[in-house]
Amino acid sequence: MPEPPAGSPREVYEAAARATRHLLDRQDPAGWWKGDLETNVTMDAEDLLLRQFLGIRDEATTYAAALFIRGEQRTDGTWATFHGGPPELSATIEAYVALRLAGDPPDAPHMSRASAWIRANGGIAAARVFTRIWLALFGWWSWDHLPELPPELVFLPPWVPLNIYDFGCWARQTIVPLTVVSALRPVRPAPFTLDELHTDARTPCPPPRLAPLASWDGVFQRMDKALHVYRRFAPRRLRKAAMDTAARWIVERQENDGCWGGIQPPAVYSLIALHLLGYDLGHPVMRAGLESLDRFAVRREDGARMIEACQSPVWDTCLAAIALADAGLRPDHPALVKAADWMLGEEITRTGDWAVRRPGLAPGGWAFEFHNDTYPDIDDTAEVVLALRRIKHPDPVRVDAAIARGVSWNLGMQSKDGAWGAFDADNTSPFPNRLPFCDFGEVIDPPSADVTAHVVEMLAFEGRAGDARTRRGIAWLLDAQEPDGSWFGRWGTNYVYGTGSVVPALTAAGIAPAHPAVRRAVRWLESVQNDDGGWGEDQRSYQDRSWAGKGASTPSQTAWALMALLSAGERDGEAVARGVAHLVRTQREDGSWDEPYFTGTGFPWDFSINYHLYRQVFPLTALGRYLYGEPSAPAGSPAGGH
Numbered sequence: 001m002p003e004p005p006a007g008s009p010r011e012v013y014e015a016a017a018r019a020t021r022h023l024l025d026r027q028d029p030a031g032w033w034k035g036d037l038e039t040n041v042t043m044d045a046e047d048l049l050l051r052q053f054l055g056i057r058d059e060a061t062t063y064a065a066a067l068f069i070r071g072e073q074r075t076d077g078t079w080a081t082f083h084g085g086p087p088e089l090s091a092t093i094e095a096y097v098a099l100r101l102a103g104d105p106p107d108a109p110h111m112s113r114a115s116a117w118i119r120a121n122g123g124i125a126a127a128r129v130f131t132r133i134w135l136a137l138f139g140w141w142s143w144d145h146l147p148e149l150p151p152e153l154v155f156l157p158p159w160v161p162l163n164i165y166d167f168g169c170w171a172r173q174t175i176v177p178l179t180v181v182s183a184l185r186p187v188r189p190a191p192f193t194l195d196e197l198h199t200d201a202r203t204p205c206p207p208p209r210l211a212p213l214a215s216w217d218g219v220f221q222r223m224d225k226a227l228h229v230y231r232r233f234a235p236r237r238l239r240k241a242a243m244d245t246a247a248r249w250i251v252e253r254q255e256n257d258g259c260w261g262g263i264q265p266p267a268v269y270s271l272i273a274l275h276l277l278g279y280d281l282g283h284p285v286m287r288a289g290l291e292s293l294d295r296f297a298v299r300r301e302d303g304a305r306m307i308e309a310c311q312s313p314v315w316d317t318c319l320a321a322i323a324l325a326d327a328g329l330r331p332d333h334p335a336l337v338k339a340a341d342w343m344l345g346e347e348i349t350r351t352g353d354w355a356v357r358r359p360g361l362a363p364g365g366w367a368f369e370f371h372n373d374t375y376p377d378i379d380d381t382a383e384v385v386l387a388l389r390r391i392k393h394p395d396p397v398r399v400d401a402a403i404a405r406g407v408s409w410n411l412g413m414q415s416k417d418g419a420w421g422a423f424d425a426d427n428t429s430p431f432p433n434r435l436p437f438c439d440f441g442e443v444i445d446p447p448s449a450d451v452t453a454h455v456v457e458m459l460a461f462e463g464r465a466g467d468a469r470t471r472r473g474i475a476w477l478l479d480a481q482e483p484d485g486s487w488f489g490r491w492g493t494n495y496v497y498g499t500g501s502v503v504p505a506l507t508a509a510g511i512a513p514a515h516p517a518v519r520r521a522v523r524w525l526e527s528v529q530n531d532d533g534g535w536g537e538d539q540r541s542y543q544d545r546s547w548a549g550k551g552a553s554t555p556s557q558t559a560w561a562l563m564a565l566l567s568a569g570e571r572d573g574e575a576v577a578r579g580v581a582h583l584v585r586t587q588r589e590d591g592s593w594d595e596p597y598f599t600g601t602g603f604p605w606d607f608s609i610n611y612h613l614y615r616q617v618f619p620l621t622a623l624g625r626y627l628y629g630e631p632s633a634p635a636g637s638p639a640g641g642h
Contacts (some may be wrong), residue, residue, distance in 0.1 A: 008627050015584045016327050016627060018433045018591030019620040023320055031342030033320040034313040035613025036298050036306070039602070040081040041069045042091050042131075043264060043307040045098035047293065049134050050268050051103060053188055054275060064305035066102035069095050070110070071304060077113025081537050082598035082608035088133040089121050093197060094570050098134070102178045104198055109368045115196045123199040133181070134565075138190040143182075147437040148227035149244035150234070151179035154249060158356050164428040165356045168422075168445035169375045171438070172353070173266035177250055177273035180243050183231075184276050221436055247277050251285055251355075255371040257295070258288030262369025263310040264296050267604075293353050309602070309609075314346055315368050316613045318387035322618040325390035326631050327624030340391045340399065343384055347402050348376040352412065357425045358503045361412035364405030378413050378420050379451045379491065380456040389461055390631065401628050407462055410455055411469055418472030419447030419480075421454045422491065436480075441603025448490030449480050449498045453505035460509040461631075474509055477502055478517050485520030486548060493557070493608070494541045495548045499525060500560025504567040507630075512534075513569035524549070525561050533578035534558040535588075539598060543604035555593035556611075558582055559618035566625050573615040580626055583619050593619055 004013035027033055044065045056460050072079055072095070079095045096114045104111050118124075122130065124141060135141040154176060156163035164172050204542045210221050250270045253260055260266040271289045279286050281392030321339045325331060343366070351363050351626035352374040365381035367373070385403050393399045415426045427445040432438055439640045452473050459470045481487055481502075482495070491498030503521050507513060527549075529535055534553025541547035551557075587593055593615040600609030625631070 004627050009580075009582050012048055012623060013627060015591075016620060016623040018587065018589075019616065019623065020324060020327050020329060022591030023324060023616055023620060027320070027339070028337055031317070031338035031340075032313045033316045034311060035316055035611055035616070036613065037308045037310055037312050038306065038598075038610040039309045039607065040088075040091055041072050041079050041095045043097075043296075043309050044069055044305070045094035046265075047307050048098045048101050049137070049295075050271065051061060052191075053137055053186075054273060055283065056281065057101070061305065062102050062301070064303055065307075066099055066104070067302065068304035068306050069098055070104075071103075071302075073114070074108060077110060077117050078114075081606075083596045085539060085608070086597075087117065087121075089118065089126055090128045091125060092512075093118055093124060093127050093131055094134065096197070097140075097194065100192055100194075118197050119199050124194070124197050125199065128439050129437055130592055131278060135194070137181075137186060137188060139187045140190060140194045142352060143185040143187075144228075146182070147435070148231055149175065149179050149411055149437055150227055150230065151183050151239065151246050152234070153179055154242055154245045157614055161429065161431050162435075165353065165424075165478050166427070167432050167443050168427055169261065169353060169424065170263060170266070171432070171443035173253065173261045173263070174269055175437075177266070177269040180246050180273035180276060181269065183239060183243060185604065186272075186276055191242060219434075220260050235595035243277060244377070247274060250274060253374050254285060254289065255292075255373065257371040258285075258290075258292035259295075259369075260289075260371035261375050264293065264307065265309065265417070267293055281578075291406075297317060309607075311369050312611060314343065314366050314384065314615075316611075316617070317343060318366075318380065318383040319617040320623075321387040322383070322502070322614065322631075323392060323620040323624065325387075325624075326628065328628055330392075331390060336391045338391060340388055340393045343388065344398060344402055346370075348373050351407070352376060353392050353540065354424055357427070358412055361409060362405070364402075364407075364409035368407065375423055376409070377423050378410055379422055381410050382451075382454040385458045386454075386461055403462070407459070407464075410458070414455075414469055414473070414519075415447050417447060417476060418469075419452040419476040420473070421445040421447045424450050427622070441606030444454040447476070449477060449487040450489050450491055450501040452480075453487075453498075453501040457505035457508045460505070467511040470509060473536075474506065474511065477506065481517055481520065485517075485524035486524075486547070487521075489601070490604065491601050492560070493537050493601055494604070495540055496525075496528070496535055496537045496557045496560050497601075498601070500557075500564045503564035504630075507567045513567075518568050520569060521564060525565060529561070529575055529578065535561040535579070536597065539601075539605060539608050541599075553582060553586075554595050554597050554599055554615070555583060555586065556595060556599045556614040556618045559622035563618075564620040566622070567630055571626065576626070580623065583623060587619075592616060 032505055048065050081088045081091050092114055132141045132146055136143050158165050260270050267289055296308045319338055321336055346366055348365055349363050349551045350373055365376040366384045367376045368380050381575045385406050388399055414420055421427055422445050424445050432443045456473045464470050486495040487498035487502045499521050530553045532553050535557045536551035536553045537549055537557055538547050538551035558579055565576050595615035596609040596611045600611045602609050
């Protein structure tokens with residue numbers, strides 16, 4: 001690293017140097033970075049249930065999974081969905097069932113505590129739909145008491161409400177195979193009963209209560225009852241054609257590594273659906289799918305096996321490259337060039353589901369995972385462009401061409417309100433979230449402040465701050481500011497993430513630090529700074545606004561706040577000094593930071609993520625910008641500087 005600028009505290013420079021060495025040591029020889037992506041034990045439980053359903057569960061895998069699941073149980077017998085969070089019923093049920101598969105007796109103390117809590121909180125009947133689907137596969141719940149999901153859904157054209165493209169891509173990939181499962185209603189022999197999880201074992205499946213007809217819930221509940229009737233009279237040829245169409249849709253979207261969309265849940269349900277339709281376990285599609293699931297397993301030193309819901313190498317690599325460059329690593333450093341080579345090789349140049357809404361748009365951009373050509377995302381594309389612009393690559397023509405395609409694709413994915421969602425344009429239908437089936441989290445992909453901010457920042461870096469499309473994005477961001485000065489964070493927790501994303505984007509695009517919106521954001525960040533100098537925010541802020549900006553200090557959230565304050569011209573302010581001191585003080589000797597708290601978001605509140613590399617890349621980015629100033633476009637790029 002270069003010497004720090006005159007007047008910079010030596011301890012800050014040394015902390016950045018340690019963090020740089022630590023991050024460089026973690027780079028894969030192929031050029032990428034990837035931290036563990038930790039979610040909750042439902043991933044591990046459902047992996048075991050899948051293997052039980054397919055008849056391939058083995059003792060070694062079961063033992064390792066159970067070791068991890070037991071280790072996540074709390075003293076009251078429950079499981080949560082994020083570190084320090086409240087008990088969660090569905091997660092506790094699924095973990096309990098997985099441990100029963102592993103041989104843990106129901107009268108063991110840890111099991112009896114779990115079952116008692118489950119009964120006290122409504123039992124299986126109160127669990128989410130997805131949990132009850134898993135139980136129905138083994139006869140532990142009745143298919144009759146689950147929402148109907150007809151496979152004929154795949155025939156609805158894109159202009160009809162509730163067609164599959166009205167759902168976010170993650171929900172779409174899950175729902176299509178589940179239409180097959182719902183139609184066939186399979187039941188495998190259960191290895192044990194679960195009477196102890198019902199509040200009344202004699203009547204385990206009470207009929208649901210209907211909401212008033214005048215309400216949306218009432219309308220959709222009655223629609224579901226009508227679909228249950230339709231099921232009995234559905235024309236066989238039509239239903240078979242629908243399931244065949246669903247199967248083709250699933251197979252066409254299998255990635256080169258065997259997975260679906262690079263995420264675990266669609267892979268699990270796709271394997272079940274295809275198996276029910278006659279694909280045996282030796283079929284190439286099934287074999288590749290099962291092999292891909294094994295790659296989601298993370299082995300820990302104690303022998304435990306944790307399942308990642310997804311893997312994040314493109315996201316981690318572009319963020320790591322930005323961190324290293326902003327911390328002073330020379331732009332032609334071999335590690336950065338190697339990272340650029342790998343990112344260039346991950347560019348997506350084929351059409352995906354996004355083209356349903358944007359049929360004339362040429363492909364381009366990047367996805368989140370190792371293999372996911374069907375679903376590139378707008379957020380990754382923006383950050384990869386920002387990373388590539390920081391690197392002096394020996395083939396600038398190749399870099400410029402890839403960036404041009406990515407920028408063009410991102411611009412084409414702008415929604416009609418001027419903002420950007422993550423995977424699709426104008427994915428804002430109000431109906432999917434109303435379905436009784438969709439109680440598992442966010443199922444649409446509307447524009448968000450954090451994604452829009454990253455695109456605006458990228459466009460500014462590309463010299464397009466004055467472009468009419470960029471200005472529409474800026475106007476949307478200014479309108480989306482909360483009354484207290486913060487912004488909502490869709491893909492990171494939460495208002496600290498949203499604010500930490502938006503303020504640097506606005507200032508990069510030419511909004512002055514003295515602008516009232518920036519000043520309100522600064523005041524809000526200063527007001528929620530913790531006594532130890534850091535920032536933190538609990539996942540509960542998604543449900544309860546009083547939690548906004550409140551929580552134990554974490555390295556990543558402290559860094560997000562600092563990045564916003566630094567871009568707002570607050571480098572010499574007290575809040576920045578205290579935040580930087582907090583990062584320096586909490587750094588480990590090896591240059592890393594510890595962060596048990598979940599600061600990433602899959603679905604707000606419903607699915608939380610601990611990105612294990614966040615604790616490394618964002619603090620280094622903040623320290624680098626504190627030392628060397630805000631990044632600017634390198635000479636030779638379209639922007640040529642801010």
